[in-house]
Amino acid sequence: MRRYLIVVMTGLLFLTGCWDEKQFKNVKLVLSLGFDQGDEGQIIQTVSIPTVNRATEGPGSESLQILSTSAQTPLQARNKIDLMISESYDPSKVKVVVLGEDLAKKNIYPILDDMYRNSRSNLNAYLAVVEEGTAQDVISMNHAGATRISNYVSGLLEAAVSSTHATGENLQLLCAELLEPGIDFSVPMLKIEDEGNLLTFSGMGLFHDKAYTGEKIDAEQTTLFMLLEGVKGRVARLTEKIDDNKKEEILDYVTVNVAENDRKMKIENKDGEISVTINLDMKVKIVEYPSDHLYVKGRVEEIGKKLSETLTEDSVDIIAQLQEANSDIFGIGRRVKAYHPDVWKKIKWEEEYPEISIKPSVKVEVIQHGIIN
Amino acid sequence: MGIFTRFFRNNRDILKDRHMSEPSGDKEVPTTKKLTENVKYILDAFHQTNDLKIRVLKKGDATLLYLESLAEHEKIHEKIFAPIEMGHTDDVFQLPNAKHTHDLEEAVRTILRGHALYLEEGKREIAQFSVTSSFSRTPEEPQNEKVVRGAHDGFVENMMTNINLIRKRVEHRDLTIKYFKLGRKTNTNVAVMYMDGIADPTLVQEVETRLHSVDSDMIHSPGHVEEFIEDQSNSPFPQMLNTERPDRVAANIVEGRVAIMSEGSPTTLIAPATFFMFYQAPDDYNMRWFTGTFVRLIRLFSFVIAVSLPAFYIAVVSFHYEVIPDELIIPVKASINEIAYPPILEALVMVIIIELIREAGIRLPQPIGQTIGIVGGLVIGDAVVRAGLVSNLMVIVVALTAIASFVVPSNELSTALRLLTFPLILLAGTIGFIGIVFGMLFILIHLTRLHSFGVPYFAPLAPLSLVDLKDTFVRLPMYMMKLRPKDAHAIKPIALDPSREWRNRDEQKQSKQGGDQTSTTNKPKE
Numbered sequence: 009m010r011r012y013l014i015v016v017m018t019g020l021l022f023l024t025g026c027w028d029e030k031q032f033k034n035v036k037l038v039l040s041l042g043f044d045q046g047d048e049g050q051i052i053q054t055v056s057i058p059t060v061n062r063a064t065e066g067p068g069s070e071s072l073q074i075l076s077t078s079a080q081t082p083l084q085a086r087n088k089i090d091l092m093i094s095e096s097y098d099p100s101k102v103k104v105v106v107l108g109e110d111l112a113k114k115n116i117y118p119i120l121d122d123m124y125r126n127s128r129s130n131l132n133a134y135l136a137v138v139e140e141g142t143a144q145d146v147i148s149m150n151h152a153g154a155t156r157i158s159n160y161v162s163g164l165l166e167a168a169v170s171s172t173h174a175t176g177e178n179l180q181l182l183c184a185e186l187l188e189p190g191i192d193f194s195v196p197m198l199k200i201e202d203e204g205n206l207l208t209f210s211g212m213g214l215f216h217d218k219a220y221t222g223e224k225i226d227a228e229q230t231t232l233f234m235l236l237e238g239v240k241g242r243v244a245r246l247t248e249k250i251d252d253n254k255k256e257e258i259l260d261y262v263t264v265n266v267a268e269n270d271r272k273m274k275i276e277n278k279d280g281e282i283s284v285t286i287n288l289d290m291k292v293k294i295v296e297y298p299s300d301h302l303y304v305k306g307r308v309e310e311i312g313k314k315l316s317e318t319l320t321e322d323s324v325d326i327i328a329q330l331q332e333a334n335s336d337i338f339g340i341g342r343r344v345k346a347y348h349p350d351v352w353k354k355i356k357w358e359e360e361y362p363e364i365s366i367k368p369s370v371k372v373e374v375i376q377h378g379i380i381n
Numbered sequence: 382m383g384i385f386t387r388f389f390r391n392n393r394d395i396l397k398d399r400h401m402s403e404p405s406g407d408k409e410v411p412t413t414k415k416l417t418e419n420v421k422y423i424l425d426a427f428h429q430t431n432d433l434k435i436r437v438l439k440k441g442d443a444t445l446l447y448l449e450s451l452a453e454h455e456k457i458h459e460k461i462f463a464p465i466e467m468g469h470t471d472d473v474f475q476l477p478n479a480k481h482t483h484d485l486e487e488a489v490r491t492i493l494r495g496h497a498l499y500l501e502e503g504k505r506e507i508a509q510f511s512v513t514s515s516f517s518r519t520p521e522e523p524q525n526e527k528v529v530r531g532a533h534d535g536f537v538e539n540m541m542t543n544i545n546l547i548r549k550r551v552e553h554r555d556l557t558i559k560y561f562k563l564g565r566k567t568n569t570n571v572a573v574m575y576m577d578g579i580a581d582p583t584l585v586q587e588v589e590t591r592l593h594s595v596d597s598d599m600i601h602s603p604g605h606v607e608e609f610i611e612d613q614s615n616s617p618f619p620q621m622l623n624t625e626r627p628d629r630v631a632a633n634i635v636e637g638r639v640a641i642m643s644e645g646s647p648t649t650l651i652a653p654a655t656f657f658m659f660y661q662a663p664d665d666y667n668m669r670w671f672t673g674t675f676v677r678l679i680r681l682f683s684f685v686i687a688v689s690l691p692a693f694y695i696a697v698v699s700f701h702y703e704v705i706p707d708e709l710i711i712p713v714k715a716s717i718n719e720i721a722y723p724p725i726l727e728a729l730v731m732v733i734i735i736e737l738i739r740e741a742g743i744r745l746p747q748p749i750g751q752t753i754g755i756v757g758g759l760v761i762g763d764a765v766v767r768a769g770l771v772s773n774l775m776v777i778v779v780a781l782t783a784i785a786s787f788v789v790p791s792n793e794l795s796t797a798l799r800l801l802t803f804p805l806i807l808l809a810g811t812i813g814f815i816g817i818v819f820g821m822l823f824i825l826i827h828l829t830r831l832h833s834f835g836v837p838y839f840a841p842l843a844p845l846s847l848v849d850l851k852d853t854f855v856r857l858p859m860y861m862m863k864l865r866p867k868d869a870h871a872i873k874p875i876a877l878d879p880s881r882e883w884r885n886r887d888e889q890k891q892s893k894q895g896g897d898q899t900s901t902t903n904k905p906k907e
Contacts, residue, residue: 025812031724032702033717037710060715070711100703101710128703156711 035098039158041133042143043119044108046078051111051119053077053085054147056157057093072156074148082122100128103158104165105135105179106143106198112213112220117186123179131180134165137213137220139197149204160207165196168209172244172266173230175212175237189357190341192216194233197224214335217358223333225326232319233326236288236368237338238271245295248322250314254299262311263296267375273338277348280355284340284366288323293376308374315372323368331362340366410485416502419485420444423498426489433492443473443501451495453514460510461499473499479508493568517542523625523647525792530667532628536647540570543627543642543649547574550631555579561592563643564600570644571606574630579637581870587834588639588652602646610652612832617800619793620833622651622658629663637871639834653836655868656828657853660684662790665856673856679788681854686785687798688824691728692809692817694778698724700813717772725810727771731779732802734761739783840868 042054054076061069075092079085090097105123107116123129138146147157169176174196177185185193194212201208211224212233225233231244244266251260268291276283294302294311302308330337341361345352412419420435423446427433434452436445447457460478470476479499482488488498488507495513520542522528523535536543544558555578561571571592575585591610600606603623611620624630625647630640633651641650651658660680665673697704698717705713720727738757742750762780766773782802789795801824808816831838841849849866851857860880865871 022808022811022816025816028813029699030702032698032714033720035702037714058711060711060718101705101707103707130703162707 034095036093036095037101038097038099039101039156040104040106040147040161041099041102042106042108042147043082043111044142044144045110045114050078050080051082051085052108052142052144053079053082053089054144055089055097056147057097058156070156076144076148082119086122099123099126100130102130102133104161105133106146106161107135107137108142108144109138109140109220111143112137112195113222115218116220117218120179120186124183131183132178134162134176134178134196135182136161136165136196136198139199139210139213139224141200145200145204146198146207149200149207161198164198164207164209168196168230170242171231172234172239172241173209173212173227175234175239176241186218188342189217190336190343190345191339192335192337194225194335194337195220214330214333214337216333216335221333221335223329223335225329229322229326232322235266235269235290236271236286236323236326238269240266240269244269246292246315246319247296248315248318250311250318251299259299261296261298262294262315264292264315264372264374265295267291267293273340273343275340275343275347277344277351280351282340282344282348282351282360282364284364286323286327286338286366286368288319288368288370290319290370290372291375292372293378294374295378297377302377308377312372312374315374316370319370319372320368323370327366327368331364331366334358334362336361340364408486412483412485412488412505412507414503414505416442416444416500419500419507420446422485423489423492426485427492439501441502443499445497445499446492447497447512448492448495451493451514452497452512456512456514457497457510460512461497473501474504474506474508476508476510479510482507482509515539520546520627526624526626526629526663526790528626528662528664528667531663532626534627535625536627536642536649538645538647540572540642540644543647544572544574546627547631547634547640550627551576551634556634559589561589563592563595563606564597566598567600569600571600572642574634574640574642576634576637579635579865579871579873580639581637581872584653584834584870585639588641592641600643603641603643603648603650606641606643607650612834616827616831617797618656618828618831618838619659619791619797620652620654620831620838622654623648623791623793624651625649626663632663632666633869636865636876637869637873653834653868653870654838655833655836655840656838657841659789659791659794661852661856666859670856670858674854677856678854680790683785683788684798687782687789688801689805689817689821690782690785691732691778691802692805692820694775695724695728695806696809696813696817699810713774716774719769720772721770723810724772724775725806727775728779728806728810729803731765731771731775732782732799732806734765735779735783736799836868836870841866 036057036059038055038057040056044052044054046052054074057073057075059071059073061071073093075089077085077088077092079088086097086099102123105120107119111119123131123133146161149157165174165176168174175194177193182193182195185191193215195215197210197213199208199210200206209227211226212230213224214221231246234240235244245263246266247261247263249260250262254260268289270289272287272289274285274287276285292312292315294308297311302311336357341352341357344357410422424433424435430448432448432450434445434447434449437443438445445457445461461473461476464470464476465473473479474481480491482491483505485507488509491509492498495511496509497512499508499510517537517539520534520537522533526535534546536546548556553576555576557575557577559573561573562568563571573585573588573592588610592606595606595609597609607619607621607623608614613620621641622633630649630651634640638651638653641652660677662676662680665677668676698713702710702713717724722730734757738753738761741753741757745753762776765771766776783799786795786798786802789798805817805820808820810816812819828839829837829843837844840846841853846867848864849868851862852866860877863877864874865876867874
């Protein structure tokens with residue numbers, strides 16, 4: 009008798025697990041999420057839900073359902089969307105979260121709160137901001153090529169990461185920078201072009217505290233910006249104008265691949281006055297040099313020197329933009345707080361940061377110039 | 382007839398015939414001088430059975446008794462009549478191949494062994510002649526334990542042939558064989574084989590004690606014996622190794638284990654057995670050690686697949702689909718989207734279908750068996766997916782599991798593994814990954830607690846013995862296995878002394894002669 013009781017009890021114990029069961033076939037996966045600013049403080053949530061029908065052979069046919077609704081909070085919007093679809097809404101495989109520019113200029117934390125709070129949400133998702141447009145346009149855009157917008161956007165961002173244009177920070181990594189006062193972050197910006205058929209990566213949007221500042225580093229400068237941040241993707245290619253006197257315009261340029269990148273940031277504290285020097289040592293390979301004749305003695309070293317100068321100038325420009333936007337992406341504040349806590353306590357970093365002197369110095373050493381002279 | 386060959390000399394004692402183990406303590410019934418009384422006693426002992434042939438000789442003064450079903454007429458002629466016809470002697474009792482007795486009970490027993498009895502009026506003596514006929518097939522390679530390289534012979538149903546195969550492989554005086562008669566009605570001959578001086582005497586003693594305590598009317602196969610003498614019956618894991626390969630038995634005997642054979646069955650039991658022994662195939666030792674190691678790793682990996690793959694899949698699609706990679710999420714979703722049943726039912730149905738196909742395939746003759754395999758595997762598998770009853774991913778998962786379970790060289794363990802998938806499927810279907818973890822924990826706890834004849838079943842992992850890992854997950858070169866495995870409890874631990882000293886010799890010489898010497902010094906242990 010007791011034996012049976014034990015069997016029945018353990019059986020019941022295991023069956024409780026069925027409450028937590030979440031059949032994969034019974035959910036609607038949301039792969040991309042978009043948020044926009046709506047009227048009267050509301051937000052507009054846009055989701056794309058792929059439904060795949062099984063084919064006996066080969067890949068099944070896929071249909072996309074794009075839904076948009078406005079609500080006070082993301083979860084309220086989710087509930088509303090749940091009422092529009094069969095089965096239930098599941099955000100645990102979200103690949104990209106896209107924010108409209110207007111919404112991004114406000115505090116973005118309330119939008120992401122649910123993503124951080126829910127253990128099932130996918131913190132691997134990328135965050136992107138749409139420049140001069142709405143997330144709704146991006147999610148519902150009818151683009152040529154890839155079928156799913158989530159694949160398109162995440163593929164675009166991954167390519168930007170590997171070519172050293174974006175940091176590749178996902179929601180998880182952004183979280184700390186979002187909440188910490190001593191460091192800010194940048195988020196990839198997307199721009200809709202070609203009458204809504206094309207999406208381009210247009211630069212890195214600079215955030216201050218929890219809101220988009222409206223300033224961005226242009227896509228042409230993001231590689232150097234990433235290198236200054238100490239991030240290097242698989243390829244970091246820089247094209248710079250180093251001459252001004254050649255007959256043809258194209259001969260003035262050189263393209264290099266950064267092989268090694270060593271960034272050192274030094275923070276000096278002189279009686280409460282913070283000054284920063286950023287030393288960027290790069291070892292580069294020349295991959296394109298239209299005017300050729302690299303065998304001329306001293307030419308390679310000369311290019312290195314010229315590159316150092318141009319890149320230092322560009323760096324100064326980038327840092328000026330950062331300070332103007334009051335976006336402490338290099339985390340200088342964090343270091344000040346750690347190494348000079350007494351200074352940190354005295355000053356108000358938000359006000360101090362645009363005023364401090366940040367001196368970049370880029371040193372370039374050419375280590376290779378391809379298989380021809 | 383090897384049973385009579387084991388004479389041994391005591392100083393002045395008269396030699397006695399040695400026998401297969403006789404049920405000792407049986408009452409002795411002395412013969413009488415009257416022929417009819419003797420014959421009547423024997424006839425009664427056999428309950429007037431019709432195949433007991435009585436051949437009257439010398440005009441009723443003598444008779445020849447034998448079971449015609451067991452005796453061979455050729456042999457009777459050759460052993461009894463031919464010598465008399467040749468005129469060597471007139472008296473049957475004087476024939477050298479006669480064995481004499483005055484005990485009627487013994488006479489009954491020898492008839493059962495296929496002897497012919499010669500009785501004469503007025504004489505108490507009975508002459509016994511061994512005229513057994515035996516039919517046995519040739520020692521072909523067992524169907525269920527084929528190897529690519531190595532010996533291609535296998536045990537047969539005749540125990541003497543089987544022992545002969547072992548003795549031919551282990552030509553040493555320490556190879557000891559002990560006979561037992563088990564089964565009150567069947568009187569099955571059971572042999573225990575071991576290397577004296579290598580095998581642990583307490584282990585041999587233990588095996589003997591357990592065999593002696595079997596008190597059953599019938600013993601018909603080693604599988605039958607196994608159930609009587611194994612340590613833990615309530616376990617899915619076999620605790621004795623079943624094999625039909627003489628090379629495997631010989632290798633295990635030399636490692637210090639004990640083999641149990643029984644008349645009428647080609648299967649031999651090897652005790653003690655450990656879990657990892659079931660994953661060692663004779664093939665491993667005939668390959669180069671890299672390949673041997675690779676194959677063995679694959680085999681051990683198959684254990685994990687066979688036990689947990691369906692469970693893992695179920696847990697993923699019904700609890701933790703977050704772990705599916707982004708690129709796979711849409712294909713997976715597409716394949717299971719329109720399946721009517723929950724994955725746990727899908728899995729159970731598919732696993733049971735596979736078992737049905739397997740079982741049907743075994744029992745049927747081979748041409749039909751193949752048809753069943755094709756109909757079951759291909760047609761049903763395909764149709765079931767097209768009909769939308771089962772997702773194609775589930776078919777892949779279950780098919781992989783079935784293949785993985787057949788990789789185990791031992792049929793017993795393979796069935797055990799397939800049985801173990803069921804509780805894990807149920808656990809995964811009710812509480813997801815946690816269920817799998819719990820289930821695996823239970824299996825591991827059980828494995829570590831299990832003992833086979835006093836030897837930990839999960840050795841050499843638990844208890845850990847680093848030396849023995851040389852022949853567990855990997856198979857290192859034979860010459861490195863200097864010690865016998867600890868789990869065999871051998872009393873002589875050293876299996877080989879340095880065998881490759883020639884490598885230390887002068888480099889020049891070695892390069893010339895090294896090739897031919899390898900083959901002689903580096904013999905595989907089987």
